[in-house]
Amino acid sequence: MKKGLSQAKAKELLIEHGFNELPSSKPKSVWKIAFEVMKEPMFLLLISCAVLYMILGDYREGIILLSSIFIIIFITFYQYQKTEKALDSLKNLASPRALVIRDGVEVRIPGREVVPGDLMVVNEGDRISADAIIIESLNLSVDESMLTGESVPVSKVVLSDSSNPLQQLFSGTLIVRGKGLAEVVLTGTKTKFGGIGVSLQEIVQDETRLQKEMKSLIKALFIIGGFISIGVVAAFYFTRGNFIQSLLSGLASSMAILPEEFPVILTVFLALGAWRLSKINVLTRSSSAIETLGSATVLCSDKTGTITQNKMEVVALFDGKNIIDKSDFEIAKDSIADLIVAARRASVDDSIDPMEKAIFNANDLFGRPKEIKYKLVKDYPFSHELTAMTRVFKNEESGEYYISAKGAPETILGLSREAEGAKKLYQEAIQKMAERGLRVIAVALGQMRDSSIPEKLTELNYQFLGLVGLEDPIRPEVPSAIKECKEAGIKVVMITGDFPITARSIGKQIGLSNEGETMTGDVLDKLSDEELRTRIENVNIFARVVPEQKLRIVNAYKANNEIVAMTGDGVNDAPALKAAQIGIAMGNKGTDVAREASSLVLLDDNFASIVSGIRAGRRIFDNLQKAMSYVLAIHIPIIGLAFLPSFIVSLPILLMPLHIVFMELIIDPVCSIAFESEQEEVGIMNRKPRDPDDKFFGSKRIMRSIFQGAVLLAMVMIVYFFSIDEGHTEGEVRVITFTSLILGNIFLIVTTLKLQN
Numbered sequence: 001m002k003k004g005l006s007q008a009k010a011k012e013l014l015i016e017h018g019f020n021e022l023p024s025s026k027p028k029s030v031w032k033i034a035f036e037v038m039k040e041p042m043f044l045l046l047i048s049c050a051v052l053y054m055i056l057g058d059y060r061e062g063i064i065l066l067s068s069i070f071i072i073i074f075i076t077f078y079q080y081q082k083t084e085k086a087l088d089s090l091k092n093l094a095s096p097r098a099l100v101i102r103d104g105v106e107v108r109i110p111g112r113e114v115v116p117g118d119l120m121v122v123n124e125g126d127r128i129s130a131d132a133i134i135i136e137s138l139n140l141s142v143d144e145s146m147l148t149g150e151s152v153p154v155s156k157v158v159l160s161d162s163s164n165p166l167q168q169l170f171s172g173t174l175i176v177r178g179k180g181l182a183e184v185v186l187t188g189t190k191t192k193f194g195g196i197g198v199s200l201q202e203i204v205q206d207e208t209r210l211q212k213e214m215k216s217l218i219k220a221l222f223i224i225g226g227f228i229s230i231g232v233v234a235a236f237y238f239t240r241g242n243f244i245q246s247l248l249s250g251l252a253s254s255m256a257i258l259p260e261e262f263p264v265i266l267t268v269f270l271a272l273g274a275w276r277l278s279k280i281n282v283l284t285r286s287s288s289a290i291e292t293l294g295s296a297t298v299l300c301s302d303k304t305g306t307i308t309q310n311k312m313e314v315v316a317l318f319d320g321k322n323i324i325d326k327s328d329f330e331i332a333k334d335s336i337a338d339l340i341v342a343a344r345r346a347s348v349d350d351s352i353d354p355m356e357k358a359i360f361n362a363n364d365l366f367g368r369p370k371e372i373k374y375k376l377v378k379d380y381p382f383s384h385e386l387t388a389m390t391r392v393f394k395n396e397e398s399g400e401y402y403i404s405a406k407g408a409p410e411t412i413l414g415l416s417r418e419a420e421g422a423k424k425l426y427q428e429a430i431q432k433m434a435e436r437g438l439r440v441i442a443v444a445l446g447q448m449r450d451s452s453i454p455e456k457l458t459e460l461n462y463q464f465l466g467l468v469g470l471e472d473p474i475r476p477e478v479p480s481a482i483k484e485c486k487e488a489g490i491k492v493v494m495i496t497g498d499f500p501i502t503a504r505s506i507g508k509q510i511g512l513s514n515e516g517e518t519m520t521g522d523v524l525d526k527l528s529d530e531e532l533r534t535r536i537e538n539v540n541i542f543a544r545v546v547p548e549q550k551l552r553i554v555n556a557y558k559a560n561n562e563i564v565a566m567t568g569d570g571v572n573d574a575p576a577l578k579a580a581q582i583g584i585a586m587g588n589k590g591t592d593v594a595r596e597a598s599s600l601v602l603l604d605d606n607f608a609s610i611v612s613g614i615r616a617g618r619r620i621f622d623n624l625q626k627a628m629s630y631v632l633a634i635h636i637p638i639i640g641l642a643f644l645p646s647f648i649v650s651l652p653i654l655l656m657p658l659h660i661v662f663m664e665l666i667i668d669p670v671c672s673i674a675f676e677s678e679q680e681e682v683g684i685m686n687r688k689p690r691d692p693d694d695k696f697f698g699s700k701r702i703m704r705s706i707f708q709g710a711v712l713l714a715m716v717m718i719v720y721f722f723s724i725d726e727g728h729t730e731g732e733v734r735v736i737t738f739t740s741l742i743l744g745n746i747f748l749i750v751t752t753l754k755l756q757n
Contacts, residue, residue: 004101013115020187132182139178139381286599293617302568303496316469345404403446412442437505438469477608489688503543516540619680627675636709
C-alpha cells in the first residue's frame with residue numbers, strides 16, 4: 001500500500017492552505033438589523049420625538065415611542081432568524097467524510113481537513129471532497145451533473161496526460177460506480193467547485209424597483225417635510241410663543257407627512273407573505289423576492305433535477321427488429337425479456353449508477369422472474385479504450401458459460417460478428433433513438449464452449465442482442481406548470497449542458513418545441529453582448545452551456561429590462577441564481593452553494609411550486625399596492641389635522657406625536673393585515689406581468705389616494721367644528737375628532753379595496 005502523507009506533514013499543509021471549505025455569508029446580528037431599521041428617516045424622527053419627551057420629563061410617552069421601534073426590530077429579526085434556521089435544517093449535519101492514506105494507513109477524516117498531496121481512496125457512493133488526479137482506477141464512473149448539468153455519468157481512467165478531465169476528480173461530484181485512488185491537488189476556494197463560490201461574492205444583487213421607488217419617495221417627502229416643519233415651528237412659535245410646544249408640533253407635522261408606517265406594512269406583508277409561501281413549500285431567503293416574484297417576465301430553468309427528475313429510466317428498447325416504446329413493454333414482454341435480462345446481467349449488483357438502477361427496475365417489471373442461477377466467473381470492467389462492460393457467468397445447473405455485455409453501441413457492434421446489412425439496420429435504430437434525445441446503450445450475448453476464459457474481452461464471441469434507450473424523465477407536473485406560465489405572460493427558457501438534440505427532445509415534451517430557436521454555448525460565445533441581447537429574444541432553449549454562460553444569459557435578459565427568475569440546484573447554477581432578480585434553488589437535491597446564492601428555495605423540489613409562488617407573489621403585490629394607496633390616503637386627514645391648529649390660534653391642538661404614532665403603529669398594521677388577507681383578484685394568472693417601467697406609485701393611483709384622503713379630511717373637519725360649536729372642552733374635542741378619524745379610517749379601507757378591485 002502507498003504510504004501517503006504523514007500526520008505531521010498534513011498538519012503543516014492544513015495550516016498553509018487552510019481548511020477545505022468555502023466561505024459562507026455571516027448571519028446578521030440583532031445589532032446590524034437594528035441599525036438597518038433605525039437609519040431610515042422616519043425612525044430617526046421617532047427617536048427624536050422620544051428623546052424630546054424624555055427631556056421634558058414625559059417618560060411614559062417617550063417609552064411608548066421607543067417601544068414601537070423595538071417592536072419593528074423584533075419582527076424583522078424574528079423573520080430573518082426563522083428563515084436562516086429553516087435553511088440550516090436543509091444543510092448536511094457535517095461536511096463529507098474522506099478516506100485518505102496517512103502514514104500508510106487508511107483513515108477517514110472530515111472533508112474539511114483534506115489537504116493537497118493527500119492520497120484519497122474513492123469508492124462507489126463517495127462524495128469527492130477536493131479536486132484530485134486519478135492514480136488508480138477500476139471501472140470508475142462519476143456523476144458530475146452538479147458541475148456540468150449533464151445527468152449521464154462520466155467514466156474516469158488513468159491517462160498519460162493528467163490535465164485531461166477524464167483523469168480528474170472534482171470536488172462535490174459523486175462516485176456512482178467502481179473505485180480508485182487519487183492524489184489531491186486543490187482544496188477550498190481553489191477547486192473548481194470553490195471557484196464558483198468565490199465568483200458569487202463578486203456579484204452584487206440589485207435593489208428591487210419597489211425599494212428604489214420607496215427610497216426616492218421617502219427622501220422627497222423627508223425634504224418637503226423638513227421645510228414644512230420649520231414653517232410650522234416658526235408659525236406656532238410666533239402665534240403662541242411656546243418654543244417647546246412649537247418644536248413638538250413641528251415634529252408631529254414631519255411625522256404626519258412622512259409615511260412612517262411603510263416599513264411596518266412592508267414588514268407585515270413580507271413576513272406573512274413568507275409564511276404563506278412556506279405553506280406551499282417555498283422558503284423565502286430574501287424578502288424582496290416576494291415583491292419581485294409576481295413581476296417575473298422570464299423564467300430560466302435548469303434542466304437536470306429541475307425540469308427532469310435527475311434519474312434514468314428505460315423508455316425504449318430495440319429487439320433487433322423493431323423499436324418498442326415503454327407504453328408497449330407489457331404487450332411485448334416475451335420479446336424483450338431476454339434483452340433486459342442480458343442488460344441486467346452485465347450490470348453490477350446493488351449499483352448506484354442511475355443507468356444500471358434503471359435497468360434493474362426494468363428487469364423487475366419485464367424480465368424473467370424465475371431465472372436459472374448463474375455464478376459470476378469473470379468481470380471485464382469498463383475502460384477508456386473499450387467503452388463496454390462484459391461479465392462472464394456459469395450456469396450452475398448445466399455448467400455452460402455465458403457472456404453478457406453492454407456499452408456504447410459502436411463498441412458492441414465492433415465486437416460482435418454481425419453482417420454489414422444487419423449492422424446498417426442497427427445503426428438506423430441507434431440514430432432514431434438518439435434523435436429522441438435518448439441515452440442509447442447496446443447489449444450483446446454470447447456463449448463459451450469451455451472454461452478457458454481469455455484475458456482480453458476482444459477474444460470473446462459476441463452476438464448483438466438489441467438496444468436500450470434511457471432518458472432522464474421529466475417531472476410530471478412540469479408541462480402544466482409551463483402552460484400556466486405562458487398564460488400568465490411569462491417566457492420559459494430551458495438552460496442545460498446537454499446536447500441540442502437531447503435538449504430539444506425535452507423541450508418538446510414540456511411544451512417548448514415550437515416557440516423559439518435553440519442556441520448552443522459555442523454560438524453564444526461568438527456573440528457580443530449587444531448581439532446576444534438581440535438574439536436572446538427568439539431563443540427558448542440553450543444547450544451545451546457552461547456556468548459562465550448561464551450568468552451571461554441572465555445578465556442579457558436583465559439588460560433587456562426583463563425581471564428574471566432562475567431555477568437550479570447545482571453548483572454551476574449558483575452565479576446565475578445570485579445575479580437573477582429571483583434565484584430559486586432546490587431544497588432537497590440542491591447544493592448548499594445554490595441555496596446560499598438564491599432568494600427562494602423549493603423545499604419539495606416541485607417545479608409546480610414555482611407557479612404557485614408566482615401566483616402568491618402577484619396577490620401579495622396587488623394587496624401591497626392597495627395597502628400603500630390606503631396609507632397615502634389616510635395621511636391627508638392626518639396632515640390637515642396636524643397643520644390647522646398651528647396656523648389658527650383659536651383652535652385647540654388636535655394631534656400630538658403620540659396620536660400619530662398610535663394611528664401609524666397600531667391601527668395601520670391591523671389595517672394592513674386586512675389588506676394582506678384579501679383574496680386574489682379574478683384572472684390573476686391570465687394577465688401579463690407588470691410592466692417593469694410602471695411605477696408602484698403611479699400618478700393616477702396617487703391622485704386617487706389624495707382625493708379619498710381629502711374627502712375623509714372634510715368629513716372629520718365637519719365633526720371637529722361641530723364639536724367646537726357645541727361647547728365641548730378641548731380634551732373632548734380632541735377625543736371626538738380622533739374617534740371620527742378612526743371610524744373614517746375603517747370606511748376608507750373598505751372604499752380602497754372596492755376601488756382597487
